[in-house]
Amino acid sequence: MGKLAYVAFFLLALMLIPFNAQAANSTTTTTSSAIAPITPIAPISQQAGIPVLTVQNAGNGQNWSVSLQVVALMTVLSLLPAVLLMMTSFTRIIIVLSFLRQALSTQSTPPNQVLLGLALFLTLFVMSPVLNRAYEDGVKPYMDHQISAEAAIPAAAAPFKHFMLNQTRDADLQLFTHLAKEQPYASKDDVPFRVAMPAFITSELKTAFQMGFLLFIPFLVIDVVVASVLMSMGMAMVSPSIISLPFKIMLFVMVDGWSLLVGTLAGSFYT
Template sequence: MARSLRLCLTCLPLFLFALPAQAADIPGIPAITVTPGPDGNTQEYSVTLQVLALMTALTFLPAMLMMMTSFTRIIIVFSILRQALGLQSTPSNQILLGLALFLTIFIMRPVFEQVNETALQPYLAEQMAPLEAVEAASQPFRKFMLAQTREDDLGLFMRISGEKAASPDDVSFWVLMPAFVTSELKTAFQIGFILFIPFLVIDMVVASVLMAMGMMMLSPIIISLPFKIMLFVLVDGWSLIMGTLAASYGL
């Protein structure tokens, strides 16, 4: 065992000196390949770099889903509804997220179809450059966001950024995005406030009845919860809420 160890230690320097010579003969993998254009000024990047940029852009997909679509308004309304009903974990977060996601796809379907026709299909057919496809894809989203953004919120972020525009169509995308999110939050809380009122009335009535009967030790939530669920089921609450959310976007 000791003899083998001494032999390995003796051969180790020879191996370390031989390694750079062998590594020099091994061809490396190019990280970036840039090809000059026909006119000598433009440059084209290799497919490997384009795939890298695409994979990097995919990391922003969840943020784009929340900040550029109707997802924010829908999930906030669902969360406020669950609190108004007094149900802490029913429906679960996974169910609410799934409902919000598929309702978002339903609401955003015209936008997605327009993006597919004007940007994705021409790019796949090699009729449009990548940057041109991105610019074309942003136009349907820009139109949707402008239609849902309040002028006050848009003006607020324009004043903060110091940007000036002759019309809302000239506002940059970086100013439009926070204005759109602010408007969505405001609208979501307005809808949530309206949803809270009937359930709050039931809680107040039940609490008053229990106090009048002298049952102060009994929690009003335990008594009011079945009545709130019954009211929500009788008025077909889920259909009303989903229909109201879809109608709030002009569908």
């Protein structure tokens, strides 16, 4: 699973790089091992874009075209939701925003599209240093033909693993290390992806629920106060949520809740 995570991220990162049309036209594909490979128009080292993939067959190197590589990259895109959930800050952010909507007792405000958009852009803001480092360390050198794919994949994935382990609790890391029947690791660099990913997502869920609990407290107090007042006035048939909703919104606006919440979420990844 560790190798799969390396390949999935690196191929997804390559999708962000625009393909060069000249490179696509200057490479050829081999349809059968019985047919002799066609010599490329220009040397690989002089072509821009993704290097042509060379496969050894019976001692002869065969070049697969960029088009075939694009098909493979599009296939790997199916892993994007899992990568988004397991390797970034998206999980914590979207869960806390969902708790906020429930605490305010607004079932569809903000709508799902707004919450997802805010979570995605906030995730991009938090993860931008990690993305930049992964591009500079792994993707760009590979695109410039300075390193091989075998060296570029772990170099591009290392910033993500470092980010995940910095947000992972030691207890969760020890739990999955024990479940994997591994010995305690000497350093975080030795932790494989198959252990780091579930430990990270478990820690993110716990952190998100803790933040959601703290977020619920002030709004819960308002609900209790409104319910007590209605009961004392003999208005037990009136739903407390209808009366408390304007007070919740007023409190959230008065304390500049959106700036406070978004700032807390973003800052929680840098502490």
